[in-house]
Amino acid sequence: MTLEDVRRIAVIGAGQMGSQIAMQAALHGYEVALQDISAAQLEKATAGNRTQLDRRVAKGKLAAEERDAALARVHPTHSLEQAAGPADFVIEAVVERLEEKKQVFAQLDLAAARHAILATNSSYIGNTQLAAATSRPEKVVNMHFFFPPLVMRLVEVVKGEKTSEETVAITAGLARAIGREPVVLCKELPGFLVNRILRAIQGEAYFLLENGVASFADIDKAAELGLNFPLGPFKLADFSGLDIGYYSRLDRYQETQNPADAPPRALQVRVERGDLGRKTGKGFYDYSTDPPAPTEDT
Ligand SMILES: NC(=O)c1ccc[n+]([C@@H]2O[C@H](COP(=O)([O-])OP(=O)(O)OC[C@H]3O[C@@H](n4cnc5c(N)ncnc54)[C@H](O)[C@@H]3O)[C@@H](O)[C@H]2O)c1
Numbered sequence: 001m002t003l004e005d006v007r008r009i010a011v012i013g014a015g016q017m018g019s020q021i022a023m024q025a026a027l028h029g030y031e032v033a034l035q036d037i038s039a040a041q042l043e044k045a046t047a048g049n050r051t052q053l054d055r056r057v058a059k060g061k062l063a064a065e066e067r068d069a070a071l072a073r074v075h076p077t078h079s080l081e082q083a084a085g086p087a088d089f090v091i092e093a094v095v096e097r098l099e100e101k102k103q104v105f106a107q108l109d110l111a112a113a114r115h116a117i118l119a120t121n122s123s124y125i126g127n128t129q130l131a132a133a134t135s136r137p138e139k140v141v142n143m144h145f146f147f148p149p150l151v152m153r154l155v156e157v158v159k160g161e162k163t164s165e166e167t168v169a170i171t172a173g174l175a176r177a178i179g180r181e182p183v184v185l186c187k188e189l190p191g192f193l194v195n196r197i198l199r200a201i202q203g204e205a206y207f208l209l210e211n212g213v214a215s216f217a218d219i220d221k222a223a224e225l226g227l228n229f230p231l232g233p234f235k236l237a238d239f240s241g242l243d244i245g246y247y248s249r250l251d252r253y254q255e256t257q258n259p260a261d262a263p264p265r266a267l268q269v270r271v272e273r274g275d276l277g278r279k280t281g282k283g284f285y286d287y288s289t290d291p292p293a294p295t296e297d298t
Contacts, residue, residue: 007031010089011025011035012084014041014093017145018121019044019045019049022034022045023052023074025178026070028178031073033075035079035082052150081111087116088113090108096122101122101130105118115139117139117167119171120140120143121143123195126190127158128140128162138162138167140163141168141171142160142192156182156183156185156192157184159185159188198236201233202233205219206267210266216294219234235284240277242275246263249264269297270295
């Protein structure tokens, strides 16, 4: 199989990620089936994609005919069999739960043609665990997009224990074909590249904060002005949602019982107050003012 054999794509899960991954592929000429178990989610995905493309048309970045053609190439469906049956390449983007994903991979293995590649967009789960639920482990791979997929250019492609070189090459090629830049991980490691680097930076930022070395606003300023980061680590945490960072640390702490892995107090108090970052209007910063003002811990 080669990249040229990939004509039809199926995206399983039409949430924040799946909906835009499907749209990105359709913008580059692919016919894409977009499947979800929730009818409401499929409607939301279609409406959301239309809004995104309308904005591009309004800004003169996309012709109205191109928008209409690209939207028409995304085919929403409730049926996994209908989505995966004709697909040459499947991208799974359902909830981040191992058992759910294993079930989806077992279903995909039955529904998809023998030549089809099965990729997961999981943020942390390596494909080897999912490949074990299929009879084609050499065709299972991680294809990890970043939020929002219509904007973020990077895609991490991860080779699992049994993923073939051909599968890795086609996946990286497909990323390029839909206007994205792949990086290839030759082995599986939880968190892949970006989330590991991010975790290291955020770990150090929280260490400095918790030890009273500097305020979070000054730590952000140091990263922005001294390292040319577009956003300091606390502004970035607000952008991603503080609940995501909090619960991933809590999970890790419950697993390791290592006090160094416990969620930092400054994060915990904000999550407990319901201040989850930009999405709630307040996190480390209060977004009701311009520029946003640093908030207090108590
Ligand atoms: N949100 C991010 O920033 C981000 C970034 C990179 C990767 N990811 C990964 O992408 C995946 C999806 O994340 P998201 O943020 O889009 O989540 P989301 O909650 O927005 O969407 C998940 C969708 O999956 C659907 N779903 C659940 N079970 C299903 C099933 N069995 N079959 C079909 N659809 C099913 C849900 O109805 C929902 O629409 C996760 O694995 C996540 O780790 C997320």
